[in-house]
Amino acid sequence: MTEILMKRVGYTLRPWDDMAEEDMMALPDDCALMIKVTRKRSLPHHRLYFQCLRSMIKAGAPGSDADLHSATKIKSGLVSVCQLPSGEYMAFPDSIAFDKLDQSGFNDFFKRAVTFWQESGLWKWLSPDLQEKVFHDQREAA
Numbered sequence: 001m002t003e004i005l006m007k008r009v010g011y012t013l014r015p016w017d018d019m020a021e022e023d024m025m026a027l028p029d030d031c032a033l034m035i036k037v038t039r040k041r042s043l044p045h046h047r048l049y050f051q052c053l054r055s056m057i058k059a060g061a062p063g064s065d066a067d068l069h070s071a072t073k074i075k076s077g078l079v080s081v082c083q084l085p086s087g088e089y090m091a092f093p094d095s096i097a098f099d100k101l102d103q104s105g106f107n108d109f110f111k112r113a114v115t116f117w118q119e120s121g122l123w124k125w126l127s128p129d130l131q132e133k134v135f136h137d138q139r140e141a142a
Contacts, residue, residue, distance in 0.1 A: 039103035076112035
């Protein structure tokens with residue numbers, strides 16, 4: 001599989017830079033290519049999520065950042081489900097790592113995380129400046 005950083009220009013995809021152009025020119029001519037589109041992840045958005053967790057813990061929310069992170073992923077539905085030999089199903093938190101979740105997926109997760117924080121009462125532990133930042137972020141992502 002070849003990964004090439006592209007940008008959309010009208011109805012076409014174009015190489016992002018010289019390196020992407022070089023990679024694109026290495027593809028075979030005149031054959032069908034299956035393209036999987038993912039959005040590059042935003043480091044500031046990723047950091048905002050962890051900033052929120054840390055802020056809640058520092059303000060007195062119960063548990064640790066790791067506990068809150070796992071709970072948020074589970075309650076937001078970011079899980080893998082497996083069936084044990086007994087027939088019981090268990091849910092395990094999935095990863096939000098850059099190579100596991102693209103930006104569109106992270107946007108959906110972040111929106112569900114904020115809903116969980118608000119409905120569970122964790123939101124009250126989030127500093128007012130971060131509440132405003134998250135509110136602003138949610139408006140931009142819409």
